[in-house]
Amino acid sequence: MEQIIIQVKNKFKAKMLIELLNDMNFISDIKTFKQENDTNQKIDFFSFAGIWANRDVSLKSIRQKAWPRQSL
Secondary structure: OOOOOOOOOOOHHHHHHHHHHHHOOOOOOOOOOOOOOOOOOOOOOOHHHHOOOOOOOOOHHHHHOOOOOOOO
């Protein structure tokens, strides 16, 4: 059995394609998946406000965590 994955941008055209595929006798199963991160969905930038609150984030602290000094 072969499997084909098709991504369709337009919801109306996707429904048309599914109807067409349902009419073909050699297709055994059709599954549809809605993409979670829809490009038309707007993300509120300000909903992430305060994400770094009460955290020691500076260039110096980042460097210390990334490259700790090791004694030889």
